[in-house]
Amino acid sequence: MTKLFATRLALVATMMLLANPAISAQQDDGALPAPKPGKPINAGEVLSGELNAMKVRDAKNTGKRIAMYQITSEPRRLPAPNGLCNLETGPETFQLVTSSDAQATQLKALVGKEISVKVDEIACASDPGQMSEAVITKWSLIKKQ
Template identity: 70%
Template sequence: MIRRFGPRLALVTAIAVTCAVPAVSAQQAEPAPKPGRLINAGDVLSGELNAMKARGGKRDKRIAFYQIKSEPRRLPPPSGLCNLETGPETFQLITSSDAQTAQLKGFIGKAISIKVDEVACAQDAGQMSEAVVTKWSVVTKH
């Protein structure tokens, strides 16, 4: 019985080592994600514009809000990376007038560029994005 145990143990050990080596090297080969470029007031943010609806406001009315999905960007201090490794990728646009809302409706589902005047990390539970752009203006035209 002892004579058969040695070759089996050697075979099992060889298989285990062979399977473990690629897994260890794959973990080491992945570089750590780098934070995105810093976005400051006056910089341009580009990406695809999405429209979403949520309940809120007076009488729990359905409210439309707009979101840009872009490359990861760091925010200026004190917001920094918004508790993310690379910075936020989704930016909610806060509209302050019906004119801004009408301006965005033509870009839904399309690429858009906006000039950012004020941006911060999302704080409220109702916000669906990682960061919120409170003051902005559209750069691209139809």
């Protein structure tokens, strides 16, 4: 019986020795430095990224499916009072609000491509149905040369 106890005790001690480096490695991972906030973006500046399109239901009208466009970019800080939009690094997805059919047609042809827009008005997403972290309400497309 003591032989069985000694064997189990040795097994537990060996397991503890093997697990100890893994435990200390996990504790070191938790001490990673906090991610740095993205660089700021203000009105009049350029935002570049990949253009995505999603179909969402229009809650205001008949529930009809409409296209929503967003740019996925590096994290950016918004001007005060929006700041980081309650995120550690700032928003990475930016919804482009189209104000005309011409803007929607313009974006439709560029889905999946890298685009650049001049930002005129930007804010954090506030409506519950919004898929992006920030919303660009006034913008203009910059043509690549």
